[in-house]
Amino acid sequence: MNKIESHCLMCTQPLKATISWKMLLTKQFSPTICERCAARFQRSHASTALYQYNEEMKDYLHQFKFLQDVALAKVFRQELYARFKKENAIILPIPMHPLKQRERTFSHTEELLKAAYIPYSQLLEKTTTETQSSKNREQRIDVAPLFRLKTGSRVEHKDYLLFDDIKTTGTTLQHAAVVLMQAGAKNVQHFTLIEG
């Protein structure tokens, strides 16, 4: 996972190898995409997300999730690392249904965190194989509980931070937070890579 990329992961142009003092002296990951591709992603103003959803993000998610290009998990590792390194809460990536995960062959939220070397735990389980993206707004908000606690997992009186790739209506995060709060969590926050 730690190899240095010679070509941009998005557009396959050769990457120029630049080594700076900052890279040598602080914990910096080597870049995985070229400056031109990086510039197309639009930063979010919200404190709970890194990026805004745009055309480039659409392409990224398509290649990462639909075409199953796991290597793209590394694209945002520097930014995710910077956001999470001083986080005190326990980080919980939103889980996929086991069947869905076998179909995709990986969990995209976990891979994003793994690529940035961020420790996380998994207390929740997805109850349904339906996807949120296949539904409209009303259908999304009005659904049976999407998550339950994993058997044997103990939600202590602690802070939790939910992590997902994208937030659109917020239903997914809402459902996960409710389950945790009811089980006795002290506080549940959320953070996403992209806000919809």
Add this chain to the structure above:
Amino acid sequence: MKYKGWLLPPALRDFHEGRIWLKNHSPFSSADIDKAIKKNYFFIIEGIQMKPVIRCNRCHNTDSQLFTLFDCSKCQQRCLYCRHCIKMGRVSSCTQLMIWTGPKAIKNNKHSLKWTGQFTELQQQAANEILASVKVKRSHLINAVCGAGKTELLFPAVHDALKRGLRICMATPRTDVVLELYPRFQQVFPETVIHALYGGASKQDGYAQLIIATTHQLYRFDKAFDVMILDEADAFPYTFDETLQRAVNKAKREDAPVVYVTATPSQSLLKTYQQESYSFIPKRYHNHPLPVPRVRALWGYEKSFKRGIIPRRLKGWTEERLKRNEPFLMFFPTIALMNLAAPQIQLVNERILAVHAADPERKEKVLKLRNKEIPGLLTTTILERGITISNVQVAVIGAESSIFTADALIQIAGRVGRNVQFSDGEVLFFHHGITAEMDEARAKILFYNKKGFSR
């Protein structure tokens, strides 16, 4: 009594014959696929081969940089996948590829050649040479200037191969060329099933004995073709990408001949074929000389565009074309410069459009120029070859840029004067300093004209 056995759907056979396909990506139901596998109609191979070198069995990529290792939830192991051909559906260690080994498709043996054109003496000679080469399965190189009627030269050889029940592939590195060739072949071979394959093409039914495809699509074939025709054999990305060259070799049968067709052959192609199976046509089909490019200084054009001022000479040229009602193509070295210049040129006439490789309306815009709905089109090098527009005039902005090699400039100049009625036209290299490549392009065109008209 109801029949309880399983009958092979002909469509499944027609589709899979010659193809190498991901098991879980077949357009047919998994029940049918499983039945066919049980009947041994498919040969199954692993997606990624580990020995002697790591290799993707679909695209034959062996570049270790392009393989990624990850924890696979499907097979619960560390899995490798190939990033090189990922856009066609991911191939990983735990996926399987299927190659059809079942019954052969039933071929339609009626093939008529509906072409009423006349060959010139030179064309006839070349067409005969190609036919002779294909008949004895010998690879052949056709070197003919832009507008010599290269496609027509192939008709007799293709017709002969079709009649003998052979499967033929016409491959080219450019999608635009596929889109241009497909209707022409359909017209000429009205009784033949022809498929056009390129990224984003819709699924076409039946068994195609003639396939027109981008070289990329050849990753999806395995020992399928008895004759391989490689049009514009020197175009990007074919010359750059070694795996594409390997794809051509794996998509055809081992003993199948390759016919290389180009206006600008590389030294190595010339060296290999010049001595024996080589056809050379230095003259256009309409017997008029090639338009010779003129060079014109456009000092500091980049600065000028950045300041938002269209260089005077360029403005003059554009206005002249508009006044004379001549369609024109303007080639730019980069998308960035084109986007910078486009709004300024559109001030001259707002109907002028710009097009580049990733443009979703690329097809429509070229069509608009051909139908005279727009006066001109700004473009990157994507339109340098394969396209024919009647009476088109051409300007190259920044002809000194490294992307404009001599070959590229010859191809660009070759867009002009292809029609009998408009056999002459203007090719102008606007530059900020003359390069050796520009001189070479001019010298080669002059050489072809001399060769073609010396007798």
